[in-house]
Amino acid sequence: MDFKxxxxxxxxxYYPNGAPREFRSDLTFMKPGQAxxxxxxxxxDPVTFGGFTFYQSSYGHTVGLEVKNGDNSLILEAPxxxxxxxxxxxxxxxVLEYRPDLVMPGEQGGPGKRLGPAARLxxxxxxxxxxxxxxxxxxxxxxxxxxxxxxxxxxKDAKFFSVLQVKRDPGVWWVYAGFILLLPGFYLAFLxxxxxxxxxxRRKPSGGWDARLLGAAPRAREAFQDRLQRLQVILPKGGPx
Amino acid sequence: xxxxxxxxVTLAYxxxxxxxxxxxxxxxxxxxxFALGLLGGALAAHTLxxxxxxxxxxxxxxxxxxxxxxxxxxxLVIHQVPLSNYYESLVFFSWCLACLTLFFLHRYAETFLGxxxxxxxSLTLAYASLGVDSSxxxxxxxxxxxxxxxxxxxxxxxxxxxxxAFGAGLLYLIQALTSRPKTPGPPLMDRLIYRAAVIGFxxxxxxxxxxxxxxxxxxxxxxxxxxxxxxxxxxxxIYAALLHARLVRGWQGRPIAWxxxxxxxxxxxxxxxxxxxxxxxxxxxx
Numbered sequence: 165m166d167f168k169x170x171x172x173x174x175x176x177x178y179y180p181n182g183a184p185r186e187f188r189s190d191l192t193f194m195k196p197g198q199a200x201x202x203x204x205x206x207x208x209d210p211v212t213f214g215g216f217t218f219y220q221s222s223y224g225h226t227v228g229l230e231v232k233n234g235d236n237s238l239i240l241e242a243p244x245x246x247x248x249x250x251x252x253x254x255x256x257x258x259v260l261e262y263r264p265d266l267v268m269p270g271e272q273g274g275p276g277k278r279l280g281p282a283a284r285l286x287x288x289x290x291x292x293x294x295x296x297x298x299x300x301x302x303x304x305x306x307x308x309x310x311x312x313x314x315x316x317x318x319x320k321d322a323k324f325f326s327v328l329q330v331k332r333d334p335g336v337w338w339v340y341a342g343f344i345l346l347l348p349g350f351y352l353a354f355l356x357x358x359x360x361x362x363x364x365x366r367r368k369p370s371g372g373w374d375a376r377l378l379g380a381a382p383r384a385r386e387a388f389q390d391r392l393q394r395l396q397v398i399l400p401k402g403g404p405x
Numbered sequence: 406x407x408x409x410x411x412x413x414v415t416l417a418y419x420x421x422x423x424x425x426x427x428x429x430x431x432x433x434x435x436x437x438x439f440a441l442g443l444l445g446g447a448l449a450a451h452t453l454x455x456x457x458x459x460x461x462x463x464x465x466x467x468x469x470x471x472x473x474x475x476x477x478x479x480x481l482v483i484h485q486v487p488l489s490n491y492y493e494s495l496v497f498f499s500w501c502l503a504c505l506t507l508f509f510l511h512r513y514a515e516t517f518l519g520x521x522x523x524x525x526x527s528l529t530l531a532y533a534s535l536g537v538d539s540s541x542x543x544x545x546x547x548x549x550x551x552x553x554x555x556x557x558x559x560x561x562x563x564x565x566x567x568x569x570a571f572g573a574g575l576l577y578l579i580q581a582l583t584s585r586p587k588t589p590g591p592p593l594m595d596r597l598i599y600r601a602a603v604i605g606f607x608x609x610x611x612x613x614x615x616x617x618x619x620x621x622x623x624x625x626x627x628x629x630x631x632x633x634x635x636x637x638x639x640x641x642x643i644y645a646a647l648l649h650a651r652l653v654r655g656w657q658g659r660p661i662a663w664x665x666x667x668x669x670x671x672x673x674x675x676x677x678x679x680x681x682x683x684x685x686x687x688x689x690x691x
Contacts, residue, residue, distance in 0.1 A: 179469060179543040187546055207546040208623045219625045331625040339627070343614045350610070354603045354648070383652050386596045 167195040167214050172202075174223060174326040187220055189326045205328065215332055222327035225262040227283050228320040229300075242285075243325060255315065257287040262322055266301070279303065283319050287312075357383035407461070408539065410454040411496065415530040417447035418503060422523025429516045437516055444510075444523060448503045455500060458487040462541050469543065480551070487541075488557040489548050491680070495533035497557070498676075501565030502526040505604070509569060513597060521572030552619035560612030560637075566605030567644070567665075567672045573597045574665030581659060595657055598665050599648075606644045613637055632683035636675040643668040 170192045177186040189205045193213045203211040210219045224244050231238045231250065242248045247258045266282035281302040286295040296312050300319040308316045362378040377395070381388035424440035427433065462485040472478040487493040506522025509515070533539070577594045616634070617627040628634060647664040650656040 181543065183543055184546060185469070185543065208548075208550045210622070210625070217625060219623070221624070329625055333625075336621060339621075340618065343618070346610065346614070350607050353652075354607065357652075386592065 165214070165216065167193055169193050169213070169218070171326055171328075174324040176223070176324075187223060189220055189328060191218065191328075215334075217331050217333075219329040219331070220326070221329040224325055224327070225322045226325050227259050227262050227322045229259075229283075230318040230320055232316040232318070233314050239320070250315065255287065255289045255313070257285050257317070259283055259285045260297075264322070281319060281322060283322075285317065287315070287317075289313065353383075357381055359388065407454045407457050408534065410450055410457070411530060411534060414447045414451045414454065415527050415534060417443055417450070418499075418523050418527035418530065421447065422520050422527060425516050425519030425523055429520060437519075440519055440523075441507075441510065444503065444507060444519065448500070448507060451496075451500050451503060455487065455496065458493070458496075458541070459485065462487050465541055466544065483551050483554055484544060484549050486554045486557075488553060489544055490538075490542060492533055492537045492539045494557070494561065494676075495529055495537060498561050498564060499526045499529040499533065501561045502529065502568055505562070505565050505569055505601075509597070509601070513593075515593065515597065517576060517594075518569065518573070518597070521576070522569060525568055525572060547623075550619060550623060552615060552622070556612060556615040556619055559608050559615055563605045563608030563610075563612055564672050564676060566601050566608060567640075567669050570598050570601035570605060570665040571669030571672075573601060574662035574669075577662040578659065578666070581662075595661060598661055599651055602644055602647055602665060602668070606641075606648060609637070609641055609644065613641065632679045633675060636671070636679045640668065640671040640675050643671050 171189055172192055173190040175186075175188050175190075176184055177188070179185045187207050191203050191205055191211060192200050193203065194200045195214065201213065203213065205211040205218050205220050207220045210217050212218075226241050226243045229240045229242055231240055238251065240248060242257070242259045244259045244262050247256050249256050261284045263282045266279040267276040268279060270276050279301055283300045285298050285300065287298055288295040298311055298317060299307075300317055301307060302319040302321075305318050308318055311317060359379060359381040364376040364378065366374045366376075368374050377399070379388065379392055421440045421444040424436055424443065428437035428440060459482075463482055466481055466485050470481075472481045488497055502522055503526040506518055506526070509518050509522070573594055577598065580594070613634075620629065621627050643664065647661060647668060650664070651661055
């Protein structure tokens with residue numbers, strides 16, 4: 165690649181009923197000696213630059229955490245779903261889920277209770293792979309005292325990451341040409357099957373000609389039989405076929 | 406309003422199918438031409454309901470994001486074609502069945518086709534009205550493509566042609582058991598199975614190809630081995646075997662009829678089974 169691509173922003177837009185309407189990544193392409201070019205990449209609407217096509221493939225959250233161990237404090241960024249090793253290498257954690265706004269059902273069908281940003285993570289130590297599941301609420305940092313182990317996790321912030329699939333395939337139009345070529349093939353195979361005709365002429369001893377018309381169409385026997393029968397009726401009359 | 410029209414259409418298809426049956430049993434040409442008129446009228450009303458839903462679907466989408474210029478308007482119209490959920494697909498499947506039935510009746514004038522097509526179309530539409538959520542949902546990002554229209558139309562025309570081949574095949578097999586004098590002779594039925602299978606095969610191939618082009622333009626892959634893609638490939642192989650056996654090996658009659666029945670079971674699995682049982686890119690049922 166002789167250019168650079170930069171992700172400026174990623175957004176999820178929603179319909180009024182809460183269903184997702186659009187996933188979009190705002191990209192900037194920078195090529196040396198050229199003005200930067202901006203483009204929007206959406207699901208079903210890829211962006212092509214310099215022969216490469218960028219597809220909106222997936223997205224997720226990167227969660228910002230503060231991890232305290234006694235007086236030591238550490239700021240970490242952890243993508244959802246990826247295992248992160250804590251300093252020292254003895255303990256690991258993985259953020260399982262992030263919710264920008266966790267809503268709990270209200271009492272007796274009342275309005276839901278909004279708890280704000282929330283994350284769920286698995287934490288385990290050493291080779292003992294039996295994890296603890298820890299729930300973090302950004303607005304309730306005091307709950308961290310209930311966490312097991314020497315570490316205390318605090319949820320700070322979160323941002324999106326966007327996964328783009330990039331492809332360079334100059335052969336696409338050859339494949340499409342192959343697709344299109346199938347159509348005349350079908351036409352020849354099914355709609356216009358091969359036929360063979362022979363006209364055998366023999367001079368009669370009394371003068372004049374004796375004609376025999378022969379035909380065969382091995383791929384469409386019945387349809388051909390119909391035409392042959394029609395011809396047998398029409399031809400002796402001498403009318404137009 | 407759309408649901409009332411479709412209710413009437415369901416009834417009209419049913420009556421047309423039964424009238425075709427009566428015309429077949431008592432060889433009454435006037436009953437048949439009346440049934441033909443009824444089927445045509447119901448198809449026209451069905452088409453009207455389809456476009457009415459298209460308009461409603463467009464209005465709903467335009468209320469959220471009004472199109473800015475002519476091209477945006479055209480794009481929104483194409484995207485909002487009512488083929489984006491299970492209910493809409495059933496309504497369109499029924500439409501395809503009725504449409505192909507009329508086409509075949511025109512070409513072959515065989516009354517039993519009207520029985521098969523009318524009853525199948527009525528059954529599908531009744532199931533759509535009674536058992537399926539019919540509300541208009543906003544379009545999910547994965548379906549926002551110009552390819553949706555052509556991909557779904559080709560696939561469902563294929564399914565409908567296979568449905569007619571199945572109906573003819575089933576009648577052929579029943580007839581082989583209890584040879585009734587009034588129903589059309591086996592050679593004709595056999596030919597109808599073949600013609601319907603050819604039309605279905607061509608449309609299914611087009612549906613798979615448009616799907617591959619869509620997948621390439623949207624995700625950069627022609628084929629993802631999604632359950633529906635795999636099932637449609639199996640269906641394609643079964644009908645390819647049917648056509649091959651007939652054209653090259655000269656098979657006729659009962660084995661072809663059985664293949665048409667088995668093939669339609671594969672179509673149903675592709676259409677319904679995969680969507681209900683195996684989630685994937687095509688699970689638009691939920």
